Amino acid sequence: MNDTTQLAPLPDRLSVHPRSPHHNAEVLKHEIGIKLNDKEYTNAEEYCISEGWIAVASGKALDRKGNPLMIKLKGKVEAFYR
Template sequence: MSEDLPELPDRLSVNPNSKYYNEAIFEREVGIRLNGQEKTNVEEYCISEGWIKVAAGKSVDRRGNPLTLTLKGKVEAFYKERK
């Protein structure tokens, strides 16, 4: 890639209220693979601990945040190619 992209962190969240949120990262689309299968509904991931959190349907907690399920396995984060 010819662009100078920031390195993807070990842990990242899409929730702006999380301490793991990084707006600069989201200027480009980020892809996540769990055990080789690309996931599109990831709310948060941690590569070193080997888990992702995915939204559990349309359910939300009392603060309006999506309820999540934690899935474990080999996590890979990458920037998606621009079309």
């Protein structure tokens, strides 16, 4: 197990995409877990705790720029360091 007492608190909103204004490279250096309604998701691309949603890729579908289509799943969001 990693020692999570030395790590900064997780932000309310975080994205894995570098072009997003919610991207934080320092936080993403560590492995982060996301739970939505007590189910852990390993494919979450973005989350917002206060608004209660996570964004995940929608299968193999792509948008016109070649990026995966994202869908928002709503519920109780928990973010934690692994």
